[in-house]
Amino acid sequence: xxxxYSETEIKIKTAAKSLFLKKGYSATTTREIAKESEINLxxxxxxxxxxxxxxxxxxxxxxFEFLSxxxxxxxxxxxxxxxxxxxxxxxxxxxxxxxxxxPTFVLNELKNNPTSFLKMPSTKxxxxxxxxxxxxxxxxxxxxxxxxxxxxxxxIMSLIVFPFMCSPILKKMEKLNTKEFNTLxxxxxxxxxxxxxxxxxx
Amino acid sequence: xxxxYSETEIKIKTAAKSLFLKKGYSATTTREIAKESEINLxxxxxxxxxxxxxxxxxxxxxxFEFLSxxxxxxxxxxxxxxxxxxxxxxxxxxxxxxxxxxPTFVLNELKNNPTSFLKMPSTKxxxxxxxxxxxxxxxxxxxxxxxxxxxxxxxIMSLIVFPFMCSPILKKMEKLNTKEFNTLxxxxxxxxxxxxxxxxxx
DNA sequence: TTTTTTATTAATCATTTGTTTAATTCAATT
DNA sequence: AATTGAATTAAACAAATGATTAATAAAAAA
Numbered sequence: 001x002x003x004x005y006s007e008t009e010i011k012i013k014t015a016a017k018s019l020f021l022k023k024g025y026s027a028t029t030t031r032e033i034a035k036e037s038e039i040n041l042x043x044x045x046x047x048x049x050x051x052x053x054x055x056x057x058x059x060x061x062x063x064f065e066f067l068s069x070x071x072x073x074x075x076x077x078x079x080x081x082x083x084x085x086x087x088x089x090x091x092x093x094x095x096x097x098x099x100x101x102x103p104t105f106v107l108n109e110l111k112n113n114p115t116s117f118l119k120m121p122s123t124k125x126x127x128x129x130x131x132x133x134x135x136x137x138x139x140x141x142x143x144x145x146x147x148x149x150x151x152x153x154x155x156i157m158s159l160i161v162f163p164f165m166c167s168p169i170l171k172k173m174e175k176l177n178t179k180e181f182n183t184l185x186x187x188x189x190x191x192x193x194x195x196x197x198x199x200x201x202x
Numbered sequence: 203x204x205x206x207y208s209e210t211e212i213k214i215k216t217a218a219k220s221l222f223l224k225k226g227y228s229a230t231t232t233r234e235i236a237k238e239s240e241i242n243l244x245x246x247x248x249x250x251x252x253x254x255x256x257x258x259x260x261x262x263x264x265x266f267e268f269l270s271x272x273x274x275x276x277x278x279x280x281x282x283x284x285x286x287x288x289x290x291x292x293x294x295x296x297x298x299x300x301x302x303x304x305p306t307f308v309l310n311e312l313k314n315n316p317t318s319f320l321k322m323p324s325t326k327x328x329x330x331x332x333x334x335x336x337x338x339x340x341x342x343x344x345x346x347x348x349x350x351x352x353x354x355x356x357x358i359m360s361l362i363v364f365p366f367m368c369s370p371i372l373k374k375m376e377k378l379n380t381k382e383f384n385t386l387x388x389x390x391x392x393x394x395x396x397x398x399x400x401x402x403x404x
Numbered sequence: 405t406t407t408t409t410t411a412t413t414a415a416t417c418a419t420t421t422g423t424t425t426a427a428t429t430c431a432a433t434t
Numbered sequence: 435a436a437t438t439g440a441a442t443t444a445a446a447c448a449a450a451t452g453a454t455t456a457a458t459a460a461a462a463a464a
Binding site: 029030031041042044045050051 | 420421422423424425
């Protein structure tokens with residue numbers, strides 16, 4: 001039972017999300033949000049009560065959308081482990097190229113406010129996913145080396161996400177513009193699955 | 203020619219760094235810094251002109267200190283590539299356990315202000331380091347697979363740093379307290395070098 | 405000691421910020 | 435057409451914030 005948002009509410013949410021991603025919660029003012037979404041300042045509180053409430057809604061929806069997409073791949077019944085890894089890379093690299101500010105934003109706000117997001121859409125779904133089960137099957141069969149599943153999952157995400165978070169540094173180091181940087185990231189769609197397989201294979 | 207700081211200046215800088223790391227630049231107020239460092243509010247501007255100038259000094263010193271330590275390992279003449287990887291993991295994991303908020307803080311502020319840190323202590327030193335040269339030698343000899351050095355360097359840092367940035371998520375997923383989380387990270391001191399070697403070996 | 409410079413303080417200023425208000429416009433219902 | 439309720443607006447409020455001032459205390463130089 002998703003809430004239906006009016007046109008105005010959507011305008012506010014869209015502008016707010018864009019600004020929060022770019023500047024973070026604290027550096028974003030309600031007046032900026034009002035200006036960007038072309039609504040009157042008072043409407044923000046009229047519809048969302050407070051800046052913080054608005055932020056919570058946006059954060060929750062963003063995390064939920066992301067986790068849903070991820071778990072979808074992780075739990076696919078038809079695909080093998082190696083296919084899942086490949087699909088994860090492809091999907092998530094595309095997603096991050098489309099919204100490159102999101103990972104740093106999320107992890108930073110989560111750091112600033114670790115408790116307030118305990119209501120976060122269940123993260124347990126990852127460790128109990130088919131991806132993890134398939135990895136553990138492989139370990140039993142002696143195909144893969146024995147490593148804690150949490151490391152396995154973390155490694156995949158690390159190799160995918162972290163380079164995006166370092167984009168200001170990487171761009172400077174290699175004198176890349178955004179397009180060139182994205183090309184570099186797209187290369188990793190093919191490389192990361194190979195690396196991961198090599199890491200876990202005996 | 204490092205600037206000599208008075209006792210008061212050090213008190214201000216220490217408190218400011220701690221608060222900036224915890225809450226970020228925007229969410230930290232000058233009054234908080236004054237209170238935490240037990241100095242009068244006006245002294246902040248007396249010694250550092252403005253909040254932003256103080257921030258820039260702290261940011262520069264922090265980055266410089268970190269990069270120096272890293273390049274030190276990267277350029278060691280005595281060690282082999284595999285030893286360098288091992289030492290990097292050990293050193294950097296210890297450093298991050300000691301100051302776990304730093305990576306997210308740095309990358310987030312860098313995102314918010316990518317241009318202002320172009321004066322950043324030369325990042326080129328990494329790509330021209332002995333570590334990278336040794337990797338490329340290995341590629342020529344046919345020991346390692348041919349991958350762009352930038353990917354090689356990025357992968358090492360990704361596997362080391364990203365898990366720390368995800369600590370709020372990992373802690374929740376596995377129901378870990380800080381001590382247990384750190385144990386998990388310490389495990390990676392031994393694992394990551396193995397994984398990296400597997401990744402690059404033919 | 406006297407003078408001068410430096411360090412520290414409390415008080416204040418001018419903006420900015422999140423939020424609220426009361427009035428007005430707009431749309432739907434009777 | 436009249437009435438009711440929701441949507442929108444301009445104006446204002448109270449608190450917070452970065453910065454400055456002018457006065458005082460402490461330290462250094464004369």
